[in-house]
Amino acid sequence: MITPCLPSVKLGPDLWFKLELCQPTGSYKDRFIVREMERIVATGARMVVATSSGNTGASLAAYSARAGIRCVVVVSPDAPEGKIAQMRAHGATVVRVPNFTADPAVTKRVMDALRDFSAERGVPLVVSAFRYCPIGMEGVSNIADELLPLSPKHVFVPIGGGGLFAAVARGFARIGTPVLVHAVQPAGCGTVVDAWVAGSREAAAAKSGTTISGLSVPVDIDATLALGLLRENGGQGIAVTDEEIFAAQRRLLREEGVFCEPAGAAATAGWRRAVADGRVDPKERAVCLVTGHGGKDPASIATAAELIPSPLVEAGDMEGWLRNA
Secondary structure, eight states: OOOOEEEOSSSOTTEEEEEGGGSTTSBTHHHHHHHHHHHHHHHTOSEEEEEOSSHHHHHHHHHHHHHTOEEEEEEOTTSOHHHHHHHHHTTOEEEEOTTTTTOHHHHHHHHHHHHHHHHHHTOOEEOSSTTTOHHHHHGGGHHHHHHGGGOOSEEEEEOSSSHHHHHHHHHHHHHTOOOEEEEEEEGGGOTTHHHHHHTOSSOOOOOOOOOOTTSOOOSOSSHHHHHHHHHHHTOOEEEEOHHHHHHHHHHIIIIIOOOBOTGGGHHHHHHHHHHHTTSSOTTSOEEEEEOBBGGGOHHHHHHHHHTSOOOOOOGGGHHHHHHHO
16 A cells, blocks of 8 residues: 655654555555465465564454464564554454563574464465565555655664565665665664674664564664675665654644654654754755654554643633633
């Protein structure tokens, strides 16, 4: 599904938002799952297993329900309840594994077990990464095609496992249009950006310290692939704190009217950091990918809402309150 691009009214003079939150299940992962499910259905599979921080699982659960395929998703117990509920509402079995997506050793052990099960039983393993599902991930590269009419100089992309960045960078390389694609990653899980800063050729596993759902991926899934593409593209690696991401989410909610989850605001946090550091001219056209809907993480929305007073006014006092509002 082609998603809209929205111009900023407050944050930047030529800043745009690519609203991937408008996909059917509320995130860009629908681009991946639609393409991957076409392949899976053609094999006659009756069951799929997946790992997810939330959005892949929610999308897979929805499309599995349509295809009549059993869906099992392995997640971290810290995954937002909105995403877990979405998966379960579509009929998926959600398995929670302590320290998964936070501890590299635990994450590797789970991934190894799922790979072995997939190979032994012939059950498709769905992970939103080129390493596991290259055909499905090619569907994500269409984001680049949809951005061409805007002629951006900069595109800011959040990084978790690295697949989204790799898809967008590959998309622009395929088209042959010179666009700087920047990688934005939480400082607490800097598998790609830390390696970029250090001049390393490979991303390294790191114990995750970020609370941003979807961007906590402590092992190298597509991180080294993304790192190489970042260097080829000439974009920059930008580390942002969790608080910078939450602050960007609040500004998108209150100043731009964009209802996104925290991970969906990470690219905007990266643009703000790049501008503040003098690494990007705010007058140059830039696009930030808004990757997920606010309903994915109700707790973060509730936290933002609590900062805005909600007075209780008796009917008889309404006129006076309005005069003084």
